[in-house]
Amino acid sequence: MFAYDIRATGGWTDASPQTGESTSTQKGTLVLASLPSGTTMPLIVFHQHTGYEIPTSAIEQPFIVSPEPRAEDVSISLDAEYVTDRIKDIFGLSISRLAQLLGVSRTAVYNWRNGEKLTERNLARLADLNDTADLFENENIEVTGLLMKRPFTQGNSLLDLLANGEFIYEPSKKLIAQIKQEAKERTGLASRLRGRTLPRIDTSIDLE
Incomplete structure (x- = not known):
C-alpha cells in the first residue's frame, strides 16, 4: 500500500506519492454516491495517471460534501x-x-x-x-x-x-x-x- 499526501483542491484531489515512485503530482476525480437517506458521500478517488485507488479514509478531514437536493425538495417559485x-x-x-x-x-x-x-x-x-x-x-x-x-x-x-x-x-x-x-x-x-x-x-x- 502506498502512502499519499492528499489535499482537496478546487473540486479536484491532489495526491502526492510519498514513496518516491514519482515526482509528478497526480490528479483525480471524486466519485459521489447518493444514499437512500438523501446524503451524499465520496466512494473512491480514481487517478488518471497511475490507476491506483485511494481509500476515502486517507482523505484529510474535515472533508465536506454537500448533498445534491432531491427532486421533491426542489421548490418552484414564479410570478x-x-x-x-x-x-x-x-x-x-x-x-x-x-x-x-x-x-x-x-x-x-x-x-x-x-x-x-x-x-x-x-x-x-x-x-x-x-x-x-x-x-x-x-x-x-x-x-x-x-x-x-x-x-x-x-x-x-x-x-x-x-x-x-x-x-x-x-x-x-x-x-x-x-x-x-x-x-x-x-x-x-x-x-x-x-x-x-x-x-x-x-x-x-x-x-x-
Whole structure:
C-alpha cells in the first residue's frame, strides 16, 4: 500500500506519492454516491495517471460534501401574473381558457395573479407552460392556434394534452422536431425545383 499526501483542491484531489515512485503530482476525480437517506458521500478517488485507488479514509478531514437536493425538495417559485401574461402571448390562451385547461375557475387564476398561493400541482403546470414557452421562443417558432390543435403524439395535440392534465414540455420537443424536419424537407424540395425548367403552356391552342 502506498502512502499519499492528499489535499482537496478546487473540486479536484491532489495526491502526492510519498514513496518516491514519482515526482509528478497526480490528479483525480471524486466519485459521489447518493444514499437512500438523501446524503451524499465520496466512494473512491480514481487517478488518471497511475490507476491506483485511494481509500476515502486517507482523505484529510474535515472533508465536506454537500448533498445534491432531491427532486421533491426542489421548490418552484414564479410570478403568476407574469407567467399567465406570457402564456397568453405565446400560446394565445386567455385567462378563461387557461383556467378551463387547468381545471380551475377564472377567479382562481386572478387570485394567483394577485399573490394567492397555488397548489403544488398548479404551480408545476404553470412552470411547465412557462418553460415550454421558452422552448418555442428559443427555436423561433410561432405558436399559432392551428399548431396548438395539431395532432402530433398518439393523435393528441398540445391542447389535448393540457386538457388531459399532462405536462407539455417534453412532448413539445417532439413537435418542434417535426416542424423543423418539415421545414428542412420543404427547403430541399424548393431547391430542387428551382433548377428545373417548366414546360411552356401554349395559350393559343383552341380547345373547342
